[in-house]
Amino acid sequence: MACALPDPQNCIILDDPTMKISIHPLGPDLHLGRVTLDRDLATRLRTSFQAIAAHADAFTDSFYNRLFVAAPAVRPLFPADMRAQKQKLLAMLVWVVENLEQSEDLKARLRELGQRHEGYGAKAAQYPVVTKALLAAMSDVAGATWNADTEADWRTALERIADVMLGRA
Ligand code: HEM
Numbered sequence: 532m533a534c535a536l537p538d539p540q541n542c543i544i545l546d547d548p549t550m551k552i553s554i555h556p557l558g559p560d561l562h563l564g565r566v567t568l569d570r571d572l573a574t575r576l577r578t579s580f581q582a583i584a585a586h587a588d589a590f591t592d593s594f595y596n597r598l599f600v601a602a603p604a605v606r607p608l609f610p611a612d613m614r615a616q617k618q619k620l621l622a623m624l625v626w627v628v629e630n631l632e633q634s635e636d637l638k639a640r641l642r643e644l645g646q647r648h649e650g651y652g653a654k655a656a657q658y659p660v661v662t663k664a665l666l667a668a669m670s671d672v673a674g675a676t677w678n679a680d681t682e683a684d685w686r687t688a689l690e691r692i693a694d695v696m697l698g699r700a
Contacts (some may be wrong), residue, residue, distance in 0.1 A: 573631040576688055579673065579681045580628045584621070586672035591617035594668035602660045608652050627692065638695050645696025658693040665689055 583590050595613055599606045609616060623644065630637050666685055670677045694700035 575684050582673040582676040583669050587621050590668050590672045593671045594664050597664040597667050641695040662689045
């Protein structure tokens with residue numbers, strides 16, 4: 532197969548039949564001419580998520596605190612009692628991290644999540660605010676395991692999640 536990528540070196544990766552995935556489902560699109568570090572990214576996300584999940588309550592508390600400070604207008608969209616919501620958000624992230632290689636399942640479930648969000652009144656312009664609050668909350672609880680590389684990995688993943696939820700990918 533001819534190499535369609537700007538950097539032909541990447542085609543060595545794409546043509547390797549031993550690889551379970553060559554393009555990470557949460558990575559930038561191939562048609563944009565960019566290729567992610569595929570399996571390595573999935574491994575790194577899983578590893579760093581352990582440090583976040585170990586402080587699940589602190590993570591979800593921090594996330595919604597930050598979200599409601601950054602975007603007070605979204606607070607009324609959520610229930611007064613946020614306990615169930617915090618558990619749902621965490622469960623969804625756990626599921627995503629466990630299913631990073633299941634590209635079709637991942638996309639289908641995230642798209643459904645995005646469609647439900649239309650019903651909740653979520654707007655596309657609010658997704659970057661959510662991404663920023665999630666990254667900050669992760670940084671709050673992940674301790675010494677958090678650094679610029681970890682943040683870049685999660686930014687890639689969360690932006691991609693938002694794109695799929697919004698039907699853009
Ligand atoms: C990366 C983006 C986001 C993720 C991963 C996410 C995740 C979730 C999850 C897992 C739920 C539980 C309910 C369900 O599964 O349908 C939920 C509910 C909800 N989300 Fe999001 N969300 C995101 C972005 C947003 C944005 C941008 C808004 C804007 C306001 C928002 C507002 C809400 C609201 C209002 C609910 C429902 C609360 C309720 O009535 O119980 N979300 N979200």
